Amino acid sequence: MTDNSKIHVLIDSKTLQKKVKELGRQITKDYKDKKPVLIAVLKGSFIFVADICRHINVPVVFDFMAVSSYGNAKVSSGIVRITKDLDTNIEGKDVIIIEDIVDSGRTLNYLIKNLEARNPKSIEVCALLDKDVPRKIKNYIKYKGFDIPNRYVIGYGLDIGERFRNLSFIGYIDEE
Ligand code: IMP
Ligand code: MG
Secondary structure (H helix, E strand, O other), X not given: OOOOOEEEEEEOHHHHHHHHHHXXXXXXXXXXXXXXXXXXXXXXXXXXXXXXXXXOOOOOEEEEEEEEOOOOOOOOOOOOEEEEOOOOOOOOOEEEEEXXXXXXXXXXXXXXXXXXXXXXXEEEEEXXXXXXXXXXXXXXXXXXXXXXXXXXXXXXXXXXXXXXXXXXXXXXXXXX
């Protein structure tokens, strides 16, 4: 990537925050009288989970998982690997997976299978971004932020080669 590559805004900060608040309120309603475990998928979801949890007004606990599916490239290797597992036991718990973005759906698919094997009471998925790609596998997203076009996006936790995670908006790069 060159230095004169241009960053374009796809979803601005205000629009993001409004949606995150709505999603948090919806989860608050649906999990009234429950104590869900928010499982954030690192690293991309760290900003999303930090923002959404402050709009969820039920007792939540947190856990984190890190998976790697892209390595350092923009193209998926297709192989999902757990690089950090949960610290807690989720058996009998209401789990909400917090994902930044669903692209091919492979990561989510793998995660759900992996977590189901630990016998939680329930698993739902909250994903900020859903890319418009043809998928053969089921779309599990219950709480969705935005449908976005099929292009590589950065910011609000998302990176290219570890850069741009700190942008307050979702953008894309013109590499011409
Ligand atoms: P999937 O397994 O193809 O659905 O990819 C999921 C993971 O790849 C996401 O959780 C992200 O970490 C990463 N990813 C997919 N698309 C993008 C993107 O456009 N920008 C940054 N990361 C992405
Ligand atoms: Mg991710």
